[in-house]
Amino acid sequence: MVRAPCCEKMGLKKGPWTPEEDQILVSFIQKNGHGNWRALPKQAGLLRCGKSCRLRWTNYLRPDIKRGNFSKEEEETIIKLHEMLGNRWSAIAARLPGRTDNEIKNVWHTHLKKKLKNYNYKTPQEPKGHCSGDSTVAKSDSKTPKTEPVSPQDSCSDFSSVTNDNNHVLMIKNEEMESSDYFPQIDESFWSEENENSASEIHPRMVSDEEQVHQFQFPSIDDGMNFWYDLFIRAGDLPELPEF
DNA sequence: AACGTTAGCAACCGCACAGTG
DNA sequence: TCACTGTGCGGTTGCTAACGT
Numbered sequence: 001m002v003r004a005p006c007c008e009k010m011g012l013k014k015g016p017w018t019p020e021e022d023q024i025l026v027s028f029i030q031k032n033g034h035g036n037w038r039a040l041p042k043q044a045g046l047l048r049c050g051k052s053c054r055l056r057w058t059n060y061l062r063p064d065i066k067r068g069n070f071s072k073e074e075e076e077t078i079i080k081l082h083e084m085l086g087n088r089w090s091a092i093a094a095r096l097p098g099r100t101d102n103e104i105k106n107v108w109h110t111h112l113k114k115k116l117k118n119y120n121y122k123t124p125q126e127p128k129g130h131c132s133g134d135s136t137v138a139k140s141d142s143k144t145p146k147t148e149p150v151s152p153q154d155s156c157s158d159f160s161s162v163t164n165d166n167n168h169v170l171m172i173k174n175e176e177m178e179s180s181d182y183f184p185q186i187d188e189s190f191w192s193e194e195n196e197n198s199a200s201e202i203h204p205r206m207v208s209d210e211e212q213v214h215q216f217q218f219p220s221i222d223d224g225m226n227f228w229y230d231l232f233i234r235a236g237d238l239p240e241l242p243e244f
Numbered sequence: 245a246a247c248g249t250t251a252g253c254a255a256c257c258g259c260a261c262a263g264t265g
Numbered sequence: 266t267c268a269c270t271g272t273g274c275g276g277t278t279g280c281t282a283a284c285g286t
Contacts, residue, residue, distance in 0.1 A: 058273095257277075
């Protein structure tokens with residue numbers, strides 16, 4: 001497969017968009033839509049590659065984009081969805097109207113990851129227990145649902161582990177994972193900087209070092225959640241998020 | 245005031261998939 | 266089946282404003 005020449009080689013512009021370019025792109029799309037991103041910049045008279053136009057539109061110019069700070073509720077949702085889905089930013093974004101995958105990714109890396117680190121939170125990216133070869137985070141893996149449906153027969157797929165309010169790891173059959181009872185609870189104290197020591201009381205995955213050792217022997221929650229998510233992906237829909 | 249460092253964000257890069265001929 | 270194109274996605278980079286010394 002021959003890769004298309006990059007923008008620079010084509011004499012196309014890179015870097016920050018000017019208000020004029022934004023204006024051109026917006027008015028063109030409003031008039032003509034964006035059927036073909038590659039052809040769009042030429043038709044619109046922009047010295048940009050189609051990819052750049054698409055990114056600018058989807059991440060910034062789209063009329064339904066919600067700008068501004070993330071609410072506490074949105075941050076909670078991101079945390080919970082990340083717990084379930086890992087770095088599937090687009091899937092997470094799909095559950096947050098008006099937010100883009102890029103924005104969510106940025107928020108995760110700049111705010112939430114840091115915040116959760118203070119709680120000793122183990123992200124799905126980190127190595128997990130005994131389920132070898134089931135890493136759900138490698139780049140290629142993030143795409144696996146599309147080509148390699150997870151088999152319910154796979155070891156570790158039938159059950160998921162969650163940690164309950166008392167930090168006891170529970171093994172739960174995947175179909176039961178749909179119950180909101182198994183979703184982590186995040187209370188007010190998580191959002192205040194002062195209470196950083198009571199992590200284990202706040203988030204089921206935020207456990208002490210000692211408990212982490214214990215937890216490490218069990219398959220991670222996202223092993224099961226990935227299967228769960230894959231099922232819905234294949235079914236063409238995602239479940240409604242539980243109330244929290 | 246000047247400089248260095250850090251944080252936040254927009255944009256780019258490259259891979260992989262889906263669709264088409 | 267293969268070659269190719271268009272698009273989507275996640276990871277990464279680089280710019281800049283804010284902050285600290």
